[in-house]
């Protein structure tokens with residue numbers, strides 16, 4: 218089971234990209250599975266769902282939304298298979314808008330968006346709904362049953378506890394948002410639903426909910442009712458591709474896997490292009506989810522299912538290391554948490570292996586890697602089962618990353634996407650005969666990624682399942698393509714971040730279990746010193762400072778590191794003891810998530826221009842949930858623990 222060689226804490230591989238990793242020499246790992254065999258799922262049986270824009274509740278000075286997360290069923294598998302119970306967001310004023318993934322929030326530069334985020338995880342009688350997935354209570358997590366004194370803390374157990382089945386804490390983070398602290402969805406600012414049966418003694422909100430509620434109510438004059446938070450996004454940032462999802466302490470992997478996530482697009486302003494040069498239109502409010510659009514957001518996620526259609530997620534650590542327990546008090550590992558999760562099925566915009574009819578013209582796709590742990594290497598191929606690495610059938614023209622447009626388009630044979638990264642790309646189907654089928658395939662590994670190439674440093678994902686993503690079928694044109702050839706496309710002017718005033722050394726670590734051959738937890742560090750979530754703040758940039766963060770990766774895996782609040786530029790990467798190399802050609806714009814390779818120092822430069830309490834973390838959400846996240850504070854007087 219998903220066994221991999223694991224180097225003990227503190228061992229530096231010094232590897233760089235090209236040295237095979239130990240697990241690459243081992244027999245192919247088996248992915249933890251649900252009871253539904255992914256090879257029995259018909260591929261390309263359903264059209265791609267193109268999420269419409271989220272309807273506003275009202276306009277005025279700000280774009281105002283009231284958005285709840287709710288539980289419902291959706292046809293994710295083909296129609297000859299059962300539906301799946303999921304969670305996702307929708308506008309409470311528009312009942313047809315609840316969908317996984319959520320509808321897209323369309324925002325405009327310098328026009329605020331205000332959202333009343335409602336935790337609607339209650340049943341018809343107003344009682345709370347338990348989690349769909351097994352919650353490990355032994356992590357450092359939100360911990361509502363700990364009460365006000367024990368919330369956001371690690372509990373002590375005398376014996377191995379079962380999963381937590383109480384009311385579910387949630388808090389929304391706008392990933393890529395240049396937000397004020399009270400609106401950033403801090404991991405300890407969660408809140409339970411306003412259910413009628415919250416057990417007495419449970420904390421109903423996280424440690425930071427009330428302080429941020431006071432700040433936000435003072436700033437915007439709108440009350441935070443129980444079970445809600447009102448966040449405002451100023452959109453004082455370049456046009457770009459952002460997304461919103463849950464960020465609750467120690468539960469993000471499960472809350473996001475259950476479904477709630479959606480795109481948030483900022484348009485207009487000096488960082489955008491006027492309509493015309495790029496393919497469009499994009500979906501709008503009320504648009505047909507199967508309509509003909511030429512700008513399409515595409516969220517790629519891996520999932521596993523059971524035969525009854527339910528989502529599968531491991532309910533025991535044994536899926537990872539085959540240790541049968543008991544875990545507490547005998548061992549130093551949590552009984553349910555798995556160090557990584559790899560699904561055996563690919564879901565795109567909420568459907569398994571969908572198909573999209575495309576005209577022989579240019580399209581703009583905004584890709585999101587929304588998986589939990591899986592790095593993707595996307596390629597366009599003529600035959601989905603072609604031996605890997607496949608010959609590219611068409612190139613991608615990447616025009617943007619997380620923080621908006623690149624300085625210039627880059628032609629690529631493949632897209633390497635770490636967790637939470639976005640790739641804004643043009644694909645040109647011009648000239649392809651009607652009936653041509655082009656497949657989006659995945660050549661990333663079915664295991665943790667450490668850099669390198671498929672077939673050399675790691676086996677590519679199973680071509681029969683996770684090695685396929687979606688299909689494009691060329692159909693007759695209905696319209697004229699007036700978009701610009703990407704080879705001659707000029708993107709908006711790009712102003713780099715200025716020189717840094719200081720350098721900060723941080724680090725990535727895994728802690729080996731003394732009892733199993735896998736990790737017990739993953740950590741961030743100040744310099745090379747390991748720090749836990751509840752250690753005092755060490756990353757404290759001065760307000761308006763420009764810092765270079767040197768991220769040294771002491772583990773054997775690549776980690777996608779996300780710094781909230783800022784958009785950074787990648788400076789370079791340097792193997793420990795080796796020569797530095799510049800960012801990849803597609804990393805020359807603004808980013809909020811960067812892949813830090815094992816044995817290397819990854820440098821990023823950021824301008825810390827809004828004060829407050831934020832987080833930085835690994836976006837392998839299993840790592841994030843078990844200590845690989847730290848608070849950081851911009852400006853004077855950081856809070857003390």
Ligand SMILES: [Cu+2]
Pocket residue numbers: 739775776777835836837840841845
């Ligand atoms: Cu990580």
